[in-house]
Amino acid sequence: MFLVKSPAIIKKYYPKLVWEIPNNENKIYLTFDDGPIPEVTDWVLDLLKQYNIKATFFCIGDNVVKHPAVFQRIITEDHAVGNHTFNHLNGWKTSSETYLANIEACKEIVSTTIFRPPYGRIKKTQVQDLTKEYKIIMWDVLSGDFDAKTSPEKCYNNVVENAKEGSIIVFHDSVKASKNLKYALPKVIEYLLEKGFVFDVLE
Numbered sequence: 001m002f003l004v005k006s007p008a009i010i011k012k013y014y015p016k017l018v019w020e021i022p023n024n025e026n027k028i029y030l031t032f033d034d035g036p037i038p039e040v041t042d043w044v045l046d047l048l049k050q051y052n053i054k055a056t057f058f059c060i061g062d063n064v065v066k067h068p069a070v071f072q073r074i075i076t077e078d079h080a081v082g083n084h085t086f087n088h089l090n091g092w093k094t095s096s097e098t099y100l101a102n103i104e105a106c107k108e109i110v111s112t113t114i115f116r117p118p119y120g121r122i123k124k125t126q127v128q129d130l131t132k133e134y135k136i137i138m139w140d141v142l143s144g145d146f147d148a149k150t151s152p153e154k155c156y157n158n159v160v161e162n163a164k165e166g167s168i169i170v171f172h173d174s175v176k177a178s179k180n181l182k183y184a185l186p187k188v189i190e191y192l193l194e195k196g197f198v199f200d201v202l203e
Contacts, residue, residue: 004142004158014124016131020140021202022166028197029166030055030189031139033084033116035173036063036070043182044173045073051189053199055079057173058116058137061086061106071110080201082114082137083107091122099126114202137202140167143188145180152183159188168202 011019021029035041035057048055057074059081064071074081086105089098103115115134117126122136130136141162144150150158159169169188171181192199 002142002144002147004144005162006138006140006142014122014127014138016127017136017138018168018202019138020166020168024165026165026196026198027200028163028192029168029202030171030199031058031082031116031137031168031202032056032171032173033058033118034060034063034088034177036067036074037173037175038067038070040175040178040181041067041070041074041173043178044171044185045077045079047186047189048079049077051193053189054201055199056082056114056137056202058082058084058114059106059110060084060088061102061109062088064106064109080112080114080203081110082112082116082202083110083134084116085118088118090119091117091126092119093121096123096126096129100129103130135202137168139170140164141169143169143171143180143184145177145184146172146174147180148176150180152180155180156184156187159184160191163188163192163197165197 083106086102
């Protein structure tokens with residue numbers, strides 16, 4: 001079970017986190033979590049190149065170590081990258097010392113000033129420590145591509161029914177999400193472009 005839209009009450013509880021980026025330029029922000037994974041991330045990059053749009057990839061350090069060429073391709077093609085911990089740790093279930101060390105390990109190979117907590121789960125004490133160095137990026141719209149119970153069509157609708165100017169949208173460049181991703185992402189991009197949105201990166 002997941003919430004497509006981030007509830008206002010949670011945004012108020014975590015005011016230091018970035019949930020959306022209001023603007024007057026019709027900008028919208030596509031983000032991808034959990035890569036790089038060759039067969040999936042490369043497909044996403046090919047699609048983004050086809051439409052000449054940029055996105056932000058929140059990378060797991062361990063995957064960067066395993067797939068350096070794919071990570072380098074993200075950089076070379078002028079997309080933004082963010083820290084997503086080294087081992088995809090859940091901040092609620094991890095001691096702050098271990099959690100922060102894991103983020104530090106990712107930092108050694110992913111040079112960035114933005115961070116997204118895996119599962120969106122982070123303790124307030126961890127937020128306090130991390131905001132000294134990072135902008136912590138959450139999201140406004142969750143596609144649900146990672147959920148096997150969510151159909152590809154529902155994944156598409158989750159985004160197009162909720163995206164608005166300034167929305168930060170989450171997809172996953174992971175094997176688990178690939179079926180939903182490969183159906184929904186091209187249609188989402190087409191829809192948002194038709195609506196006049198401009199894709200930008202987070203920094």
